[in-house]
Each structure stands twice: as structure tokens, then as C-alpha cells.
Amino acid sequence: MLNETKKRIVQAVALFTPLGFIHSRTQFGGFSLSSGNAMFALVSEGELYLRATLDNEAMMKQLNMPQFIYRKRGVEILLRYFQVNDALWLQPERLIAMADESIRGMQSEKKAHSSSPKRLKDLPNINLSMERLLWQVGVKNSAELRVQGAIRTYVKLSSAKKGTGLNMLFALEGAILGYHKSVLPDQSRHKLVHWFSIFEQEGRVL
DSSP: OHHHHHHHHHHHHHHTGGGOOEEEEEETTEEEEEETTEEEEEEETTEEEEEOOTTTHHHHHHTTOOEEEEEETTEEEEEEEEEOOHHHHTOHHHHHHHHHHHHHHHHHHHHHHHTSOOOGGGSTTOOHHHHHHHHHTTOOSHHHHHHHHHHHHHHHHHHTTOOOOHHHHHHHHHHHHTOOGGGOOHHHHHHHHHHHHHHHHTTSOO
């Protein structure tokens, strides 16, 4: 499978040459493709995945492009990368245009992120009270929350008996992804519900 992945990287780099110099490195168990400092694609198990942006994510879902799942310590995490299917490979101009959108979207998001507030309370779903709870378990700012992830942060709050529940887990995930907890993507919501049910059944010791 590694040979297939390397072949796909060579194919993608050659295709995306019009977008500038494309470089690759190991990432999420596969390999990333980046233009400048914008990581816009992943190659894993011989398949190419494009990074979705706020503008094109709905379109990728309409095209039934499978979403990339990253497995870490037994937990499945949905990332905003969507698989390029055979039909798209047969439309190189469209595929190049989609990759260009991904690059531009990543550049815009990086720019917005660099100027965004670092206080936890400025994230979706996080009020001042919840910010203080997070401080108490060692999560001091938005960057630390992203590093810890929703599930690990939730486990810390649960261990400290800080008024946890499924809604809080949704709130943490939404804060990281930039969604209000009521409009989390369905797949993310389903994965969290599944994890939460196991967590409760196992006596909150996962």
C-alpha cells in the first residue's frame, strides 16, 4: 500500500504543478501535500483527500466524497478532508480548481486564526463559567484546547467532577471545529455519542 501511496503522491504533485511548488511530508498516518504553508491535501492508503473550506465543504458532501477518518488511540476523528473519486480524476481541470480553492481557503483560515482571540470564552459554546472550569483542569487557552481535543478535555473535566454531560462534549467539539453545538456535523455528533455511551458503560475510566 505504501507503493500505491507514493505513486498517488507523484501523480498529484504532477497534476497540481500549475498551482506552484507542492511539497509533501508525513501526516496523520499518511502524507500531506502543501503549497507554501497551506496544507491542502492528504494522501493515505493510495487515495487523495482534498481539504474542505467553508465555501466548498457542502459541495464535496453533495458529490458523496468520503470523509477522511483519522484513528488515534482507538478514537476515530473526522478531519475536513474528502476523498477524490475516479470521476474527479477524469476531470483534471476541475480537480486543479478544487485544489486551488483548498489552498486559498487554508490561507484565509490561517490568516483569520492568527488574528483570532485566544481566550476560551471567545470560542463557540464557551462562556465565562465554562472557561473557568477549563482553567481548573489545565486548559488555559484555545490553542491548548485544540491540542487536548474534545474527548481528552472532557475526560479531565469528568475526573474533576466539573458538571459534565453529553452536551458539554458537543460544546467542546464545536468550540474546536468552530460550530455551535446544535449544528455539529452529523458524523462528528454520531462518533461522540458512540464514544460517550462506551465511556459511561465502562464506568468513566476510558
